[in-house]
Amino acid sequence: MKAVVDDKIPYIRQAIESVADEVTYLPGREISRRDVADADVLIVRTRTRCDRDLLHGSRVQMIATATIGYDHIDTAWCEANGIEWTNCPGCNAASVAQYVQSALILLSRRHHRPLRGMTMGIIGVGNVGSRVAEMAAGMGIDVLLNDPPRAEAEGGGTFVTLGELAGRADIITLHTPLARGGKHPTYHLADAELFAQLEKKPWLLNTSRGEVADTGALIDALAGGRIADAVIDVWEHEPDIDRRLLAAAYLTTPHIAGYSADGKANASRMAMQAVCRHFGIAMPCTIEPPAPPCPTVTAPTIDDALLTIYDPRRDSDALRQDPTRFEWLRGNYPMRREAGAYNIILTK
Structure with missing residues (x-):
């Protein structure tokens, strides 16, 4: 099996490399018809338009998008041409x-x-x-x-x-x-x-x-x-x-609301599970997000604790400083865990 994978999809390399004979990682926007010509499976995000222009004449038999949305996939064309596609509903x-x-x-x-x-x-x-x-x-x-x-x-x-x-x-x-x-x-x-x-x-x-x-x-x-x-x-x-x-x-913010490490791990896991089902192989390993570096949060109120865990002003300020870095900010987004990963101690 040959796989072409968006290089910004996290936590997936060990899993896909365990089941594929060859894996090519590329920026999502740069995945081309030439890149997918002899691929069996694509694992993508919203930045890769999966339609006739990309897929016609290729060997691709399955597309797994590690996202909830799938408007970047021409689903009707894929289905008419025998290409299975899956998304990750609810992942983030x-x-x-x-x-x-x-x-x-x-x-x-x-x-x-x-x-x-x-x-x-x-x-x-x-x-x-x-x-x-x-x-x-x-x-x-x-x-x-x-x-x-x-x-x-x-x-x-x-x-x-x-x-x-x-x-x-x-x-x-x-x-x-x-x-x-x-x-x-x-x-x-x-x-x-x-x-x-x-x-x-x-x-x-x-x-x-x-x-x-x-x-x-x-x-x-x-x-x-x-x-x-x-x-x-x-x-x-x-x-x-x-x-x-x-x-x-x-x-x-630069389209990162769903970019918690938990959501990303969910998406990578769901995409890999779909690939394994399609090809009739066992899921080779678990996919989990890394632990937060400081797992205990101490704050006077629950609102303060939630903002300590995630304050969107940081992401907003980064985009305002240089809007031309929109894609870079998405592709290099720092690890962000959800509240369930923390022990919260309130002091009031």
């Missing part, structure tokens, strides 16, 4: 929830508003949105759920319309996949029409896909006061991000 849900939680703590302090009793509208209630809803409820935040596909499948009692959410939410957070067509498209779902319906000048967070929000409309809504503040982790046209939005939003 806890990581994104950690990011959102830390961002909310910072927003609460910045605006001098306690989170308890606020209303959060969650648009997209899959693995990530569900985890965020659980986290928010635990902080005393009232939660509104918007997910039209789920509402159709399960009945509307649990879910609200987008218009109702826009009228009631103090916080709006986006967790949809990117769908440009179909019955429920999400491309530019957060647009001028939605922003015109906002009643409570909410905070807006986007950790889904940049194209789910209309950048120009979002900038206008921030400038006009329809949105009080924004946290932006995902951008249209990454890595060539809009400098106006970079300046207008409070926290601006």
Whole structure:
């Protein structure tokens, strides 16, 4: 078996090298038709567009993307041409929830508003949105759920319309996949029409896909006061991000909300398990994240402890200092563990 692997996927080398005869590691954006011509399997991230242009005439029989999203894979073409593909649903849900939680703590302090009793509208209630809803409820935040596909499948009692959410939410957070067509498209779902319906000048967070929000409309809504503040982790046209939005939003990070070491290890493990299933081989080893260097956190409050474990201002400051390093910051992201990896001691 020959494998071509994105060189920024962590914790996977021992596993893939144990089962493949030959492994080639390449930057995701640079994986070419020539590179995959005689490969049997690709293990990629969102930066590799897997379509006819890349795959036609190749030996590839399987693609495993170590990500939740799979809009970089032309799934219809792959299926029509006998190429199996898999993604890693839920792999970094806890990581994104950690990011959102830390961002909310910072927003609460910045605006001098306690989170308890606020209303959060969650648009997209899959693995990530569900985890965020659980986290928010635990902080005393009232939660509104918007997910039209789920509402159709399960009945509307649990879910609200987008218009109702826009009228009631103090916080709006986006967790949809990117769908440009179909019955429920999400491309530019957060647009001028939605922003015109906002009643409570909410905070807006986007950790889904940049194209789910209309950048120009979002900038206008921030400038006009329809949105009080924004946290932006995902951008249209990454890595060539809009400098106006970079300046207008409070926290601006380089698509790393899901980049905890825990989430990365989950993704690498799930991708390798899929490869092993496809080729009928046993999983050769476990894939776990490294232990944190300082596993005990002492802080006066739980909010302080959570910000000690992960403070998104560090990532935001790094991107603001040099937006041209967007891809470098993603590819060289420091090890970040989730709260469950720590022993937390509160002093108050």
